[in-house]
Amino acid sequence: MAEIIPLRGWRYNQELSNSIQDLTSPLFDVVSLKQREALYQNSYNSIHLSVPQGTFPAKEAAQLLQTWKTEGILKQDYLPGIYVYYQYFRLPGSEQEHCRKGFMCQIKAYDWDEQVLLRHENTIPASVNDRIDLLTETQLQVSPTHGLYTDPDFLLEKYMDESIQAPLHESEDYQGVRDVVAVIQDAAAVREFIRVLKDKQVLLADGHHRYESSLQYRKASRAANPDHTGTESYNYHFIYLTNTEGCDLRILPTHRLFRHLPLSSEEFLSKIAAYFTIIPLADPFDLNEIIIGKKWAFGLYLRGKPYKIRLKTEVHADISWPLPAVVKELDLTVLHYFVLEKILGISQEAQRTSTEIQYIRNFAECLSRVDHEEAEVAFITNGVTIEQVKTVCYSGALMPQKSTFFYPKVISGFVFSSIKQNEFYLEVSPCL
Incomplete structure (x- = not known):
């Protein structure tokens, strides 16, 4: 199913990469304005x-990139x-160190209906256009986007564990995470990675907007190329793949804020009470704990007052969105249907583009x-x-946008992947 290929990555030259932590950056959709200005x-x-x-x-x-290539700031691996x-990371409040293991390569940019690469949530159109x-x-x-494959036999981990002993880069990022990057260039080992993935489906964990932009770019390039074969550089996408069977995959919640409530607090709570039980709390810092x-339970912080709300079991069957049962069971489906649509009047489609809804990962924020x-x-x-992610992906349905926050986030700047035609063919020909 999934066709992956190796790449000749572009990386910072040796002199600069000695201070790689000064050159890396958070992903475009998580970097804060303050972080941007500093970087x-x-x-x-x-x-x-x-x-x-x-x-x-x-x-x-594009002009800057060409300058960096010409001046040797970036160099392509031979x-x-x-x-x-x-x-390597620790979760807040825990001393246990986890290690999420994965590898970066190119994957064929499959259309969604090919059912090789599966998504689990919707994209936000403006972000896709920017990436295109x-x-x-x-x-x-x-x-790279973050993809998941399932290999209960852990066939590739032995190659990765060996290679990581001789890292190309090692640094600590803005998350407090230790990032270590290595490369496998042995042709036999590379072919084993290709072999293991060829009968796998890949679940898209993070980077839906970047992948969607590759699909749109591929579509436009294919339409403009009368000699399209499917092997051109524009058919491929940069991806970071991790094994779903690893014990160190972590998904953190993404909370929802609503900027301007068109109701008084009393009116809003009255409408909430039609679907949810409401328990007032004394301390807002108890909301996340x-x-x-607890299924279908949410913390509600309304104009400075905290409440726990939980959907009344008997009203769950009222969800009329045409979704599989597995998606209707999700907490976020309940929130988006009963609160955002039924109470606040924002339709399922309009929720994707609404400027009133904000998505925040940090509870204190x-x-x-x-x-x-x-x-x-x-x-x-x-x-x-x-x-839940696996079940939704295999069902062919989608979660509400911004449903998952896989932690830690991958970091930009260790390796870049070119899809310029001449550079791309140099990437793949020696091994394939």
Whole structure:
């Protein structure tokens, strides 16, 4: 099923990469404005390629990229390979160290209906358009999307564990995570990675917007090429793959804020009470803990007052969205249907583009934004499980947008993947 190939990655030259932590950056959709401004101060930081500035940012990123190639700031590895990427991390409040193991390569950009690469949530159109412009101008994939494959026999881990003993890069990122990158260039080992993945489906964990942009770029390129064969560089996408059977996959919740509530607090609570039981709380900092492990339960922080709300079991059957049962069971489906659509009047489709809805990962930030009147209500949620993600993907249905936050996030700047035709063929020909 999934066709993967090695790549000749572009990386910072040896002199610069000795300080790789000064050159890496968070993904474009999680980097904060404050982080951007700090990273922009380093003229070689990868933020200039992933979130470029200027009147015509995509064009300026393309010009900068060419300058970096010409001046040797970035150099392409001589041999193609599989880039191993381990992330060592601890969760808040725990001393246990986890290690998420994975590897970076190119994967064929399959259309959704081919059922080889499966998504689990919707994209937000504006973010996709931004990524298409950047990919079209630079023909560079700055950071990999995160995909999941299932291998209960752990056939590839022995190759990765061996290679990580001789890292190309090692640094600590903004999350406090230790990132280690290595490369496998042995042709026999590379062929084993290709063999193991060829009968797998891949679940898209993170990077839906970047993958969607590759699909749109491929579609446009194919239409413009009368001699299209399917092997051209535009048919491939940069991806980071991890095994769903590993014990160190973590998914954190993404909370919802609503900026302007068109109801008084009393009216809103009255409408909530039609579907949910409501329990007032004394301390808003209990909101995230009091709902842990409780189905269809949410923390509600309404104009400075905290409540626990939980859906009344008997009303769950009222969900009229045409979704499989497995998706209707999700907490976020309950929230988006009963609160956002039924109470606030925002349709399922309109929720994807609404500027009133904000998606925040940090619990304390949710409370702060309400306290500072930047939003009027926060909905605190539980995270989904990897089993729920797998079940939804295999059902062919989608979760609400921003349903998952796989932690830790991959980091931009260790390896870049070119889909320029001449550079791409140099990537793949020696091994294939």
